[in-house]
Amino acid sequence: MLSVLTDNWELFVDGFWTTVRLFLIAAVLSLVFGTLLAGFRVSPVPALRAIGTGYVNILRNTPLTLVFAFLVFGAPKMQISLPTFFWSAVIALTVYTSAFVCEIVRSGINTISPGQAEAARSVGMTFMQVLGIVVLPQAFRAIVPPLTSVMIALLKNTTIAAGFSVAEAGAIPAVMAERGQNQMATLVWITVGFLILIIPLVFLQRWAERRMAVA
Amino acid sequence: MSAVLYDVPGPRAKARNRILNVIVIVALLAVVGWVIYRLNESGQFAERRWIQFTYSSIQQELWNGLLNTLKAAGLATVLALLFGAVFAAARISDHWWFRAPATFVVELFRAIPLLILMFFFYYGNLQFQLGIGPFWAVVFGLTLYNGSVLAEIFRAGIAAVPKGQREAAYATGLRKNQVVRLILLPQAITSMLPAIVSQLVVLLKDTALGFIITYAELLYVGKQMGGRLQYGFPYIPTYIVIAVIYIGLCSLLSVLARYLEGRSRRRRKITGAPPPSAAEAATSAEAPL
Numbered sequence: 001m002l003s004v005l006t007d008n009w010e011l012f013v014d015g016f017w018t019t020v021r022l023f024l025i026a027a028v029l030s031l032v033f034g035t036l037l038a039g040f041r042v043s044p045v046p047a048l049r050a051i052g053t054g055y056v057n058i059l060r061n062t063p064l065t066l067v068f069a070f071l072v073f074g075a076p077k078m079q080i081s082l083p084t085f086f087w088s089a090v091i092a093l094t095v096y097t098s099a100f101v102c103e104i105v106r107s108g109i110n111t112i113s114p115g116q117a118e119a120a121r122s123v124g125m126t127f128m129q130v131l132g133i134v135v136l137p138q139a140f141r142a143i144v145p146p147l148t149s150v151m152i153a154l155l156k157n158t159t160i161a162a163g164f165s166v167a168e169a170g171a172i173p174a175v176m177a178e179r180g181q182n183q184m185a186t187l188v189w190i191t192v193g194f195l196i197l198i199i200p201l202v203f204l205q206r207w208a209e210r211r212m213a214v215a
Numbered sequence: 216m217s218a219v220l221y222d223v224p225g226p227r228a229k230a231r232n233r234i235l236n237v238i239v240i241v242a243l244l245a246v247v248g249w250v251i252y253r254l255n256e257s258g259q260f261a262e263r264r265w266i267q268f269t270y271s272s273i274q275q276e277l278w279n280g281l282l283n284t285l286k287a288a289g290l291a292t293v294l295a296l297l298f299g300a301v302f303a304a305a306r307i308s309d310h311w312w313f314r315a316p317a318t319f320v321v322e323l324f325r326a327i328p329l330l331i332l333m334f335f336f337y338y339g340n341l342q343f344q345l346g347i348g349p350f351w352a353v354v355f356g357l358t359l360y361n362g363s364v365l366a367e368i369f370r371a372g373i374a375a376v377p378k379g380q381r382e383a384a385y386a387t388g389l390r391k392n393q394v395v396r397l398i399l400l401p402q403a404i405t406s407m408l409p410a411i412v413s414q415l416v417v418l419l420k421d422t423a424l425g426f427i428i429t430y431a432e433l434l435y436v437g438k439q440m441g442g443r444l445q446y447g448f449p450y451i452p453t454y455i456v457i458a459v460i461y462i463g464l465c466s467l468l469s470v471l472a473r474y475l476e477g478r479s480r481r482r483r484k485i486t487g488a489p490p491p492s493a494a495e496a497a498t499s500a501e502a503p504l
Contacts, residue, residue: 042219042220044221044224044228044232045232045235045236045239046232046236047235047236047239047240047243048235048239051239051243057466057469058462060465060469061416061420061461061462061465061466061469062420062458062461062462062465063420063421063422063423063424063434063461064420064423065423065424065426065427065434066423066434066454066457066458066461069426069434069437069438069454070451070454070458073438073441073450073454074441074450074451074454077257077259077448077450077451078253078254078257078259078451079253079256079257080253109219109220110219112219113219114219116219117219117220118222121222127220130220131220135219135220152326156326156327156328156329157328158328159328159329159330159331160330160424160427162330162427163330163426163427170328170330170331170334173334173338177338177341182342183338183339183341183342184335184338184339184342186338187331187334187335187338190331191327191331194326194327194328194331195323195326195327198326199326202326
């Protein structure tokens with residue numbers, strides 16, 4: 001059981017390192033892009049709102065695997081070439097996850113009662129001050145727990161990249177099958193690896209929930 | 216537009232918004248135009264890339280893929296609901312030796328990536344010759360993951376029924392079984408329905424993972440159709456068709472979820488019941504992925 005891990009240590013380390021890189025890059029990009037989209041969805045310009053709503057409705061109802069397939073098999077046919085499969089995966093994960101981030105940020109902003117912002121405006125705060133000092137700090141409280149859930153889901157979704165030629169943790173079983181190793185032991189070790197990555201996130205979520213609940 | 220962020224616009228803000236609106240629409244049209252130009256330039260609208268969809272054998276192939284997707288999703292839905300019901304019942308048990316293993320199982324299956332769960336059945340079958348095809352790998356994987364999420368939804372839904380209901384039921388001398396079955400469940404079901412249906416959308420979307428373990432569902436069929444030389448590798452036309460099917464199906468379910476959510480909210484207002492507690496808010500805010 002243990003020898004399956006130690007004999008193929010490098011394969012596991014490389015795989016999980018790619019997973020972590022994929023996760024971190026896609027997480028940062030989807031946070032930025034998702035927040036931007038949320039900005040679209042609460043903006044006073046109708047066309048921007050329509051773009052945000054359309055994007056979210058389409059992407060939330062599309063399987064992530066289809067997004068991957070489109071980018072990996074479809075995009076080259078349009079003569080849009082992405083540098084490597086790794087970056088195709090990053091883009092697919094970002095495009096998909098930002099729709100969920102957008103919804104969370106938007107509903108977080110909407111949990112703030114309008115009176116808060118009206119009071120802030122009536123004491124003469126500018127738009128940026130209202131946003132930065134009054135609205136966002138309060139919205140943050142409602143945003144953090146569900147956002148952590150989305151990030152956990154993103155981490156788990158990185159495994160889909162294995163089906164599209166990215167050598168991350170989900171691709172380990174295929175290599176191990178070629179090496180004729182014990183598949184069940186391999187999968188158990190991959191599970192352990194994911195638990196090691198996910199459990200800190202779960203505790204972070206619980207901690208944030210408790211901390212935010214006090215205020 | 217969010218009332219939190221902006222005052223009601225005055226004449227100047229209105230004029231500015233109108234100008235911005237026009238600029239955004241022009242930019243959007245430019246982007247759409249560029250995409251269409253690119254598609255056209257690379258010959259994606261050429262007749263030979265679309266003609267296969269008029270052939271009845273190809274339509275049959277697509278239809279079979281769709282049926283396989285629906286078959287896996289339907290069976291997994293039934294099994295996941297059962298799994299969820301059993302494990303939710305175990306999680307609200309008074310006996311810790313019931314509760315602890317159920318909690319462990321639910322938490323574990325929620326933490327494992329769904330694809331890895333499917334791999335367990337897929338490679339398990341290859342290694343031990345269990346005689347289960349990729350279909351069952353997809354169904355079992357979906358059942359374990361979504362069943363665990365549903366168990367959590369059920370548990371949270373029951374926990375969110377106002378405490379007084381439970382106390383009153385116990386006070387009239389009902390047993391725990393009766394309290395849950397007669398008092399708590401009927402009330403919890405309405406508030407849980409939107410979350411359940413959203414989770415079923417997730418389940419339907421995740422059948423597409425079958426593509427990776429060679430289950431012949433819609434996306435897998437699409438890959439085969441896209442790889443045909445005689446139609447000029449029509450990946451893009453095929454994926455457009457498939458995306459329309461998936462988005463249509465999932466949107467129908469999403470609309471149902473939204474309708475149910477609106478209905479239960481309306482009902483709550485009429486009965487004047489207390490606002491949903493934190494536990495329930497947490498389940499509905501949890502983004503289904």
